Structure formats: structure tokens, C-alpha cells
Amino acid sequence: MAPVKEEKVEDIVVTVRGILEAYGRLGDGPLEVSDDDDLYDVGMTSHASVDVMLALEGRFDLEFPEEMLRREVFQTVSSISNAIQELFKGE
Template identity: 45%
Template sequence: MREQIRQVIREHGHLAVDIDGLADAADLYQAGMTSHASVNVMIALEDTFDVEFLDSMLKRSVFESVDSIAQALTEVGVPA
């Protein structure tokens, strides 16, 4: 799952650095992901994993790292 998440971030996150150089716990916003890019990451994640995030999950903190995204995907039923 984490590799697919990384691929989505690579395509849509517009990071200032290479995602391969970041740990799973690294802060994506500090790595240059904007609010606008984070929305595109959310949309691409829903598409890739065929899920819908709940409104309660649609906030900045849930999408701040590969780890937090993985946890959110697990919560909406994606097998770890």
C-alpha cells in the first residue's frame, strides 16, 4: 500500500524534493506540498484505492505523511 501511496504523491503532490528521499513519517507539507496539491493527492488516492474518505478525514493532518495516509486508507477499508 505504501508504494502505491508514494506513487500518487510522486504524481500529484508537487513536492520540492524527491519522495524517495523521504521517510514514511516525513511531513509532506514541509516537503513543499501545497493545500491545492493535497486535494489532488486525495482525489487520486480515492481513485487508486477505489474508496471514499469521510468528511471527518478530509483535513490537513490526515494527509501530512505516508504513514498518516496509510492509516486513513486502512480506516476506510483498504487492507494494510
């Protein structure tokens, strides 16, 4: 999948949800969490979260800086989407 630059917030959220479905190891089928549910509480391991980070970096063609590599940033669909938006703004 080629890297893309998503500008719209809703597109970012959809892409993030797709990546979590593919790499979050949160069960088969559609992601059954709201945008604000704690992904770690519903079973995302730190191992899986790394795969999610890598997939996000590849898909959005960006690098999460060190200060963003913390649990809070990858805790919910919203927090991940906000972090990506922030990185786009900084570019």
C-alpha cells in the first residue's frame, strides 16, 4: 500500500481504524470499539501497538518522534488520530 497524506480528520480516523483492525490483534472482524475506548484495556498488547505504529508510519509517511512513543498517544482511536494530525500540522 503506497503512503498517502490524509488531510481530513474523518479520513484519518477511518484509516486508523483500518490499521487497528489489521494489526491491533483485537479479534477478527470489524473493530468493535468507540473512538474513545481504551485499546489497551480491550487487549491491545505493547507488541501489537508497535505493529500499529509501524503501519501508521508507513501509511501516512511520517515518523512518530520519541516524545510521542508513549502509551497515552496510542491508547484510543481519537488519540492516535490527533497525534497524526499534529504531525501533519508540524510539517
